[in-house]
Each structure stands twice: as structure tokens, then as C-alpha cells.
Amino acid sequence: xxxxxxxxxxxxxxxxxxxxxxxxxxxxxxxxxxxxxxxxxxxxxxxxxxxxxxxxxxxxxxxxxxxxxxxxxxxxxxxxxxxxxxxxxxxxxxxxxxxxxxxxxxxxxxxxxxxxxxxxxxxxxxxxxxxxxxxxxxxxxxxxxxxxxxxxxxxxxxxxxxxxxxxxxxxxxxxxxxxxxxxxxxxxxxxxxxxxxxxxxxxxxxxxxxxxxxxxxxxxxxxxxxxxxxxxxxxxxxxxxxxxxxxxxxxxxxxxxxxxxxxxxxxxxxxxxxxxxxxxxxxxxxxxxxxxxxxxxxxxxxxxxxxxxxxxxxxxxxxxxxxxxxxxxxxxxxxxxxxxxxxxxxxxxxxxxxxxxxxxxxxxxxxxxxxxxxxxxxxxxxxxxxxxxxxxxxxxxxxxxxxxxxxxxxxxxxxxxxxxxxxxxxxxxxxxxxxxxxxxxxxxxxxxxxxxxxxxxxxxxxxxxxxxxxxxxxxxxxxxxxxxxxxxxxxxxxxxxxxxxxxxxxxxxxxxxxxxxxxxxxxxxxxxxxxxxxxxxxxxxxxxxxxxxxxxxxxxxxxxxxxxxxxxxxxxxxx
Amino acid sequence: xxxxxxxxxxxxxxxxxxxxxxxxxxxxxxxxxxxxxxxxxxxxxxxxxxxxxxxxxxxxxxxxxxxxxxxxxxxxxxxxxxxxxxxxxxxxxxxxxxxxxxxxxxxxxxxxxxxxxxxxxxxxxxxxxxxxxxxxxxxxxxxxxxxxxxxxxxxxxxxxxxxxxxxxxxxxxxxxxxxxxxxxxxxxxxxxxxxxxxxxxxxxxxxxxxxxxxxxxxxxxxxxxxxxxxxxxxxxxxxxxxxxxxxxxxxxxxxxxxxxxxxxxxxxxxxxxxxxxxxxxxxxxxxxxxxxxxxxxxxxxxxxxxxxxxxxxxxxxxxxxxxxxxxxxxxxxxxxxxxxxxxxxxxxxxxxxxxxxxxxxxxxxxxxxxxxxxxxxxxxxxx
Numbered sequence: 017x018x019x020x021x022x023x024x025x026x027x028x029x030x031x032x033x034x035x036x037x038x039x040x041x042x043x044x045x046x047x048x049x050x051x052x053x054x055x056x057x058x059x060x061x062x063x064x065x066x067x068x069x070x071x072x073x074x075x076x077x078x079x080x081x082x083x084x085x086x087x088x089x090x091x092x093x094x095x096x097x098x099x100x101x102x103x104x105x106x107x108x109x110x111x112x113x114x115x116x117x118x119x120x121x122x123x124x125x126x127x128x129x130x131x132x133x134x135x136x137x138x139x140x141x142x143x144x145x146x147x148x149x150x151x152x153x154x155x156x157x158x159x160x161x162x163x164x165x166x167x168x169x170x171x172x173x174x175x176x177x178x179x180x181x182x183x184x185x186x187x188x189x190x191x192x193x194x195x196x197x198x199x200x201x202x203x204x205x206x207x208x209x210x211x212x213x214x215x216x217x218x219x220x221x222x223x224x225x226x227x228x229x230x231x232x233x234x235x236x237x238x239x240x241x242x243x244x245x246x247x248x249x250x251x252x253x254x255x256x257x258x259x260x261x262x263x264x265x266x267x268x269x270x271x272x273x274x275x276x277x278x279x280x281x282x283x284x285x286x287x288x289x290x291x292x293x294x295x296x297x298x299x300x301x302x303x304x305x306x307x308x309x310x311x312x313x314x315x316x317x318x319x320x321x322x323x324x325x326x327x328x329x330x331x332x333x334x335x336x337x338x339x340x341x342x343x344x345x346x347x348x349x350x351x352x353x354x355x356x357x358x359x360x361x362x363x364x365x366x367x368x369x370x371x372x373x374x375x376x377x378x379x380x381x382x383x384x385x386x387x388x389x390x391x392x393x394x395x396x397x398x399x400x401x402x403x404x405x406x407x408x409x410x411x412x413x414x415x416x417x418x419x420x421x422x423x424x425x426x427x428x429x430x431x432x433x434x435x436x437x438x439x440x441x442x443x444x445x446x447x448x449x450x451x452x453x454x455x456x457x458x459x460x461x462x463x464x465x466x467x468x469x470x471x472x473x474x475x476x477x478x479x480x481x482x483x484x485x486x487x488x489x490x491x492x493x494x495x496x497x498x499x500x501x502x503x504x505x506x507x508x509x510x511x512x513x514x515x516x517x518x519x520x521x522x523x524x525x526x527x528x529x530x531x532x533x534x535x536x537x538x539x540x541x542x543x544x545x546x547x548x549x550x551x552x553x554x555x556x557x558x559x560x561x562x563x564x565x566x567x568x569x570x571x572x573x574x575x576x577x578x579x580x581x582x583x584x585x586x587x588x589x590x591x
Numbered sequence: 592x593x594x595x596x597x598x599x600x601x602x603x604x605x606x607x608x609x610x611x612x613x614x615x616x617x618x619x620x621x622x623x624x625x626x627x628x629x630x631x632x633x634x635x636x637x638x639x640x641x642x643x644x645x646x647x648x649x650x651x652x653x654x655x656x657x658x659x660x661x662x663x664x665x666x667x668x669x670x671x672x673x674x675x676x677x678x679x680x681x682x683x684x685x686x687x688x689x690x691x692x693x694x695x696x697x698x699x700x701x702x703x704x705x706x707x708x709x710x711x712x713x714x715x716x717x718x719x720x721x722x723x724x725x726x727x728x729x730x731x732x733x734x735x736x737x738x739x740x741x742x743x744x745x746x747x748x749x750x751x752x753x754x755x756x757x758x759x760x761x762x763x764x765x766x767x768x769x770x771x772x773x774x775x776x777x778x779x780x781x782x783x784x785x786x787x788x789x790x791x792x793x794x795x796x797x798x799x800x801x802x803x804x805x806x807x808x809x810x811x812x813x814x815x816x817x818x819x820x821x822x823x824x825x826x827x828x829x830x831x832x833x834x835x836x837x838x839x840x841x842x843x844x845x846x847x848x849x850x851x852x853x854x855x856x857x858x859x860x861x862x863x864x865x866x867x868x869x870x871x872x873x874x875x876x877x878x879x880x881x882x883x884x885x886x887x888x889x890x891x892x893x894x895x896x897x898x899x900x901x902x903x904x905x906x907x908x909x910x911x912x913x914x915x916x917x918x919x920x921x922x923x924x925x926x927x928x929x930x931x932x933x934x935x936x937x938x939x940x941x942x943x944x945x946x947x948x949x950x951x952x953x954x955x956x957x958x959x960x961x962x963x964x965x966x967x968x969x970x971x972x973x974x
Binding site: 028029030031032033034036039 | 686687688747784785791793794795796797798799803807810811814
């Protein structure tokens with residue numbers, strides 16, 4: 017400052033040409049902002065623990081390749097899950113409490129296609145203790161386990177009984193839900209890694225169980241491939257097909273000819289796949305289920321689509337006898353049922369209404385009343401209640417539909433990942449419980465491979481993040497909007513072939529969908545903190561994903577914490 | 592050009608004549624007609640300037656300060672509560688050495704509520720560093736606006752002129768409106784030395800050390816002192832150009848007076864009538880009009896009242912516990928006088944009560960019949 021004493025001089029008031037930055041106003045504060053990343057509810061609900069806010073952020077930024085990579089860190093099959101997953105993430109989406117959930121399922125599918133390179137640069141880490149692992153079954157669980165083990169640098173050999181890998185994804189799900197071209201591309205990604213597969217090899221026949229034990233570790237994921245019979249009179253008539261076999265033929269593009277009418281027994285995903293395939297073969301279909309619509313175990317989307325496509329439903333009836341009529345049609349006698357009490361799994365129990373029956377005539381009948389595991393080749397001590405149950409201290413691990421867990425693709429993927437991590441830890445002699453408690457994503461059983469590898473490289477794992485609730489979101493900054501729904505193939509057209517029904521998002525629809533994500537607990541560079549900071553001490557760099565606060569000038573007013581829509585900034589008192 | 596108009600409109604005309612490009616104001620009775628007239632002219636384009644309609648008087652003054660620092664002539668007008676609200680900014684304006692001119696319509700301060708003439712509002716702000724004038728009528732108010740700009744822009748201190756509610760603000764009288772050329776000749780464009788410079792950006796009035804603050808205040812005091820001389824000179828220049836002058840104090844029949852009354856504002860014109868009447872009756876009574884209040888014209892007053900032994904100051908204000916403010920200031924100015932005059936304090940017109948020639952005669956008689964010092968203010972109230 018230049019000062020002259022004479023009052024008639026040029027400078028009658030002080031003017032500073034320096035900067036007020038020299039005043040360290042940061043010293044005036046008693047609290048400072050801290051970035052507090054948390055886990056979103058959708059991440060917790062996803063059995064694969066995918067970092068959903070992160071992938072949606074990248075998709076919204078027009079970076080599908082990076083978005084794909086985010087998913088691939090936790091789930092090797094985004095193209096498949098984006099089509100057939102039951103999307104528990106959407107049920108727990110915080111946005112659903114505000115208006116409607118984000119279209120996460122459709123976005124996963126979109127990203128898997130929009131990425132220019134579906135074989136991103138995933139390299140196995142260098143592992144000086146690389147071991148040999150055998151995997152039985154190349155379904156979603158086995159392939160996932162192989163994928164994650166290969167990324168960890170182990171040498172994997174898969175033994176698959178059928179001629180091609182894929183398991184239920186290949187043989188169970190019809191093409192109108194999952195085209196073979198997509199499946200092929202997704203599996204190609206697995207074998208881009210150094211994984212050995214031997215197809216047409218059945219353990220117990222071409223290979224003994226003992227030979228498996230020569231590997232350093234074994235993962236059993238043979239799936240549940242045997243159809244459960246009805247165990248009623250007339251079941252062996254040739255017009256009665258097993259659902260699993262039927263779908264296998266459909267998925268092998270074998271000719272299957274049905275009459276004008278078909279009855280499908282069952283209420284699960286297999287029953288829905290069968291019913292909708294039947295419609296496409298030109299036959300009318302009636303789905304008979306012993307409980308009501310509310311108890312059907314199938315994915316809701318599948319039930320709705322079956323209904324929309326014209327499947328008829330008969331509830332509270334159970335087949336008790338099948339007879340052949342003179343005109344070569346079947347007469348199926350059903351017992352009428354009612355709901356009373358709860359069964360062992362706490363679901364409403366169906367009991368017969370004495371003396372009440374119903375007979376339906378049909379050309380074909382297809383059963384879809386459950387699948388069981390082929391345990392013929394499994395040692396007795398690994399079996400419990402018709403499922404594989406391994407001793408936690410052996411080198412044998414198991415997962416997928418063959419073990420006691422919900423039978424969905426994503427749950428199978430999750431079990432493959434958990435097994436891969438367990439195997440790696442066991443082979444290194446480390447404690448499973450301790451590590452799993454650190455790498456968990458929420459409290460519903462999901463784990464993060466990314467966190468596992470991070471901790472593995474650093475020699476220690478950090479504490480898991482807490483889950484963010486809807487109450488912690490500042491919804492003031494969001495306008496209400498409806499979620500986008502995928503366009504579907506015209507119904508009439510859809511029923512004439514096995515072309516894929518769901519058509520995915522356009523890039524505009526994807527952008528709108530991705531932008532609806534609250535990004536709970538993850539900074540998505542909305543710049544609210546920056547705009548509202550009265551001191552201008554916040555610096556954001558989305559390119560390098562960094563945020564810095566100039567603590568020398570931050571007075572700890574707490575405005576940034578209040579205006580953060582997603583609870584990522586918390587004020588911490590200085591000691 | 593002679594026109595018949597209210598004191599408020601006379602002020603508005605002066606602002607327009609001074610080519611003031613930025614007015615920031617908030618309406619308040621009885622100032623509103625100034626605000627409305629200027630608004631009207633802004634809308635029609637007659638006033639080539641911008642009116643900022645701020646959310647409060649505090650903001651109005653803040654806006655004037657900032658605008659002034661960009662180097663433009665600014666104006667605002669207010670009254671009573673509004674003036675009180677901008678108190679903090681009044682200090683700031685003086686501290687920033689901005690030549691803002693403000694017209695204040697003297698109105699009583701709440702509580703209780705009222706709207707009528709009382710000088711306490713502007714007198715409460717006597718310490719804020721503003722030049723202060725008290726105007727007797729609409730013509731003087733108009734003229735003082737023009738003079739204020741010239742003085743303020745030389746001294747670099749803000750100036751306020753006060754005109755009483757209703758007695759001056761709303762009374763209509765014949766006013767001589769100067770020609771634009773005359774005003775242009777008299778008032779050169781503003782050339783502020785310390786204005787914002789976008790080529791050399793700086794932070795105006797930052798935190799300074801105690802010593803530096805003292806230095807700036809000392810400089811400001813020097814400037815304020817020089818305003819006495821500059822105000823006198825400007826008034827003489829004004830007289831030369833416009834044919835009217837007022838001085839900073841105006842003696843009336845003081846030469847041979849034994850008792851001199853001191854008034855400010857519209858009471859002065861009533862007092863002139865009363866003094867003439869008393870003179871007819873043979874009393875040797877005189878009147879001194881106090882026009883410039885800040886800086887307090889100590890020398891001019893000492894000179895005008897030399898030899899006078901009895902002075903009666905009429906205050907249309909009361910500083911509770913302190914008495915009439917004009918009287919306080921006058922007593923301080925004459926404390927060293929070898930005449931040791933008896934200075935009596937009369938409180939009249941509080942809350943806009945009428946000060947008639949009879950009231951003033953009463954005051955004069957009362958003063959003339961006192962011979963002992965009396966410190967307390969004497970309230971003049973009708974029974």
C-alpha cells in the first residue's frame with residue numbers, strides 16, 4: 017500500500033494490491049470437511065457388489081469403456097446380467113423412495129454394448145505363488161471363479177461335461193432373453209485370460225474325483241441339471257417333457273414340435289422360460305401352479321412378460337394323474353389346493369381341498385417343478401440335504417446352484433468370486449474371516465474383488481464403508497422424474513421367433529437414466545460444494561478424480577457438507 | 592424559470608440538473624415524492640441515469656458507495672427510520688471518502704410512530720463524518736443539492752442536506768429552477784482520484800494497522816475542516832452564477848441585538864417574522880441562522896456572535912440526557928469566549944409540533960427575562 021500524508025494527495029483511502037490469501041482464515045475454524053465415501057444400498061443389494069454409482073457416473077460422462085471396466089472388476093458377465101438378472105439393486109435404490117428407481121439393470125446392458133472394447137485390458141496380476149486350481153462346471157459360478165482366479169494369477173483348468181461352456185446361461189435361458197451372440201462374446205472375455213478348459217469331460221467318468229484332489233484347490237460348481245419329476249401316474253407318457261430337457265433342445269436350436277395346447281407345471285424361472293418358448297413354437301400355453309401368483313418364485317419381470325405374451329395361468333392346482341385320451345390328447349387331473357399356514361421356508365403352504373378336482377385336456381405337458389444336483393460322482397462326506405456342502409478346512413470349495421443358496425445367475429457369480437478369494441487366501445495361509453469382514457460390500461453377503469486386490473497388494477485391508485440411507489440424501493437438488501423403460505419388440509413379432517424381446521437403451525435414453533442416479537455416497541463431481549463454498553477453497557478435478565480443500569483458508573462453515581446431495585462431505589471437529 | 596412546487600420536487604429537480612447517473616434509494620414517508628419523481632423521469636428518459644430500487648436503505652447507501660467508487664455522481668434520499676438503518680454505511684461512506692450526496696427529510700424517529708418534522712434523525716448521525724446542511728425552504732434545498740456536490744467532490748467527504756417533513760418537503764412555494772447550462776457551468780463532471788481501476792485491480796479499504804487507521808482519520812479530519820472554507824467559497828460562486836447565496840451561517844438583525852436566537856431549518860423563516868414583530872415592539876432581538884452543521888462553523892459563529900451576551904438556541908430535537916443538540920454544539924464553540932454569554936436551550940417543535948411566531952416570541956421574551964445561567968433545556972409546550 018502506498019500512503020501519502022497530505023490529505024489532498026492521490027490516495028485518500030487504503031488500497032491493497034496484495035492478496036487476502038495471506039490471512040490464514042483457516043485457523044479460525046473448529047471443524048473441517050472430510051470426504052466420506054459410503055456404500056450405496058444398490059451396491060449392497062447386488063450379490064456381485066458392483067460399484068453401481070461409479071459405473072453410472074462413467075456412463076453419464078460418456079465413458080462406457082471405463083464404465084464397463086468398473087463392472088468387470090466385480091462381475092465378468094454384464095451383458096448377460098443386464099438381460100437376465102433379477103436386479104435386487106433396483107428394489108433397494110434410494111431413488112425409489114423419492115420417485116422411481118434408477119434403471120440400473122438396463123444400464124448394465126447398455127454399457128456392455130456401448131463400450132467399444134468388450135475385451136478390456138484385464139491382465140492377470142503377477143503371482144509368485146501361482147497355484148493350480150481345478151474347476152468342475154463351466155456355468156456362471158465356475159466361469160466366474162475361473163475369471164477371478166486367473167486375475168489373481170493362478171493357473172485354472174475347467175472341466176465341463178457338455179461340449180460347450182456356459183451352463184444354464186447356454187442351455188437353460190432361451191435366446192429371446194439372451195441371444196447366443198451375446199453369450200459367446202461374454203464367454204470369450206473369460207477365455208481371453210489364460211484359463212484352460214476341457215469340454216466333454218465328466219468327472220466320475222472321464223476323470224475320477226481323486227484326480228481332482230491332485231490340484232492345489234478344487235471348486236465344484238456342477239449346477240443343478242437334473243429335472244425333479246412329478247412322481248405321479250402317467251408321467252412317463254411320451255407327450256410329457258421335462259422342462260430342463262425341453263429348454264436344452266430349444267437352446268440347441270433343435271426342432272421341437274408341439275401340439276395346439278400345452279400345459280406347463282411350475283412357477284419358477286424355468287416354467288416361465290418354458291411357457292414363453294412354447295408360445296413361440298405356436299402352441300397355446302397354460303401354466304399350472306400349486307400356490308398363487310404372489311408365491312411364484314420366478315423373477316417378476318418374467319411372470320409379467322409371460323402374461324403379456326398370452327400365457328394363461330391356473331393357480332392353486334397340483335397334478336395328481338395324467339391319462340391318455342383316445343385322440344392322443346392328455347387328460348390331466350388336478351387336485352384343487354388352498355393356502356394354509358407356512359412351510360419350512362416360511363412361505364405359505366398349499367394343502368389339498370378334499371374332494372375338489374379339476375381336469376384339463378392338452379396336447380403336451382412340460383414339467384418345471386425344480387432341479388436337483390447330480391451327486392452321483394460326489395463323495396458322501398461332501399453332501400448334505402441333496403446339495404454339496406464342503407468342509408471349510410479342506411481345499412475343496414463349491415458354489416452355484418449346487419450349494420445352498422438362491423438360484424440366480426448373479427448369486428452364482430458371487431459364489432464364484434467368494435470361492436476365488438477364499439482359495440487365494442487359503443493357498444497363502446491367510447485368515448478367511450478377517451479378510452472377508454474387510455472386503456464386504458454391505459451386510460448382504462457381497463464382497464469386492466477390487467478391495468481384495470487392493471488390500472492384497474498393500475498387505476492390509478481397510479475397514480469396509482458404511483451403507484448410506486435415503487434419509488442422508490439431500491433431495492432438494494433433484495427434480496422428480498420417471499425412470500426410463502426399455503423398448504420392447506412388438507408383441508406379435510416377438511412371438512413369431514426367438515429374437516430378443518428387450519431392445520436396450522439408445523444413447524439418449526442411457527444418458528437420462530444414468531443421470532437419475534443419486535450417486536449415493538460417491539462423489540460424482542456435481543460441483544455443489546464448489547459453487548456454495550463462500551471462501552472458494554474447494555478444488556475439484558474430475559479428470560483425476562480428486563478433490564482438495566485449502567485448509568489454510570477453510571473456516572469450517574459446514575456449507576459444503578449441508579449442500580452435498582449425496583452425503584459425501586462430513587464435518588469433523590478438530591481436536 | 593420559476594415554478595410552483597414542493598420542497599421534495601425541488602430536490603428532485605436539482606438531482607436531475609446535476610446530471611446524477613446513479614440513484615439508489617428506498618421509499619419512506621415523507622421522502623417518497625423525491626423517489627417517485629426521479630423514477631418517473633427515469634422511465635420517461637428525462638433523467639439520464641439509473642435508479643436502483645434497493646431492498647433497504649442500508650443497501651441503498653452501500654450501492655451509492657460502490658457506485659461512487661466507480662467514479663460517478665450518486666444520490667440517495669431518506670428519512671428517520673431509513674437514515675437510522677443506513678447508519679453503519681454512513682460511517683463507511685465517509686471512510687471511503689466518497690462524495691455521495693443525500694437529501695434527508697427530517698422526520699421524527701419511532702417509537703412511538705409518527706411522520707412529522709423533528710431534527711433528531713440527521714443530528715443522530717452527526718458523528719458519521721458527513722457534511723451536514725439544514726435548509727430553510729424548498730429553494731434552499733434545491734440550491735444546496737447543487738452546492739453539496741461541488742463541496743463534496745472537492746473535499747472527498749459525503750454531504751447530506753436536511754429539509755423538514757411537510758413544512759419543507761410538502762409545502763409548495765415558488766421555486767427558481769436554474770437552467771441546465773448554468774448548472775453545467777457551475778458543476779464540473781466528477782473526477783474521483785481513488786476509483787476502481789480494472790487495469791489495476793485492488794482491494795479497497797482492507798484491514799489496516801492502528802497507526803494507519805489513525806493516519807487516514809487524521810487526513811479525513813483535515814479534509815472536513817477545509818470544508819468550512821470550501822463551503823463558503825462555493826456559496827459565493829453559487830451566488831455569482833445563480834444570483835442567490837446563503838452563507839454557512841446567516842445573521843439577521845444581529846448587529847445591535849442584545850439577545851440573539853439561533854435556529855436551523857424552517858423555524859428560521861418563522862423566526863424572521865417573529866423577530867421583526869419583536870423589533871417593532873422595541874426589543875433588541877436578533878436571529879442567527881445555522882446552515883452548515885458539519886463541520887461545525889466555530890469560527891463563523893464566534894465572529895457572528897462576538898459581543899453578544901445572551902443567546903437562545905431553539906432545537907427541534909432532544910438528545911435525551913443531553914439536551915438540545917444545536918445548543919450543545921454552540922456552547923462548546925463559545926466556551927472560550929471572553930463574552931461569557933448566557934446560552935439558553937429551548938426545545939420547540941418536537942414531533943412536528945407547530946412553532947408559530949407566537950411560540951418564538953414566547954421564547955424570546957423568556958430569554959430576555961433571564962439573567963442567570965441555566966443549563967437545563969427549556970421545553971416550550973402549549974398548555
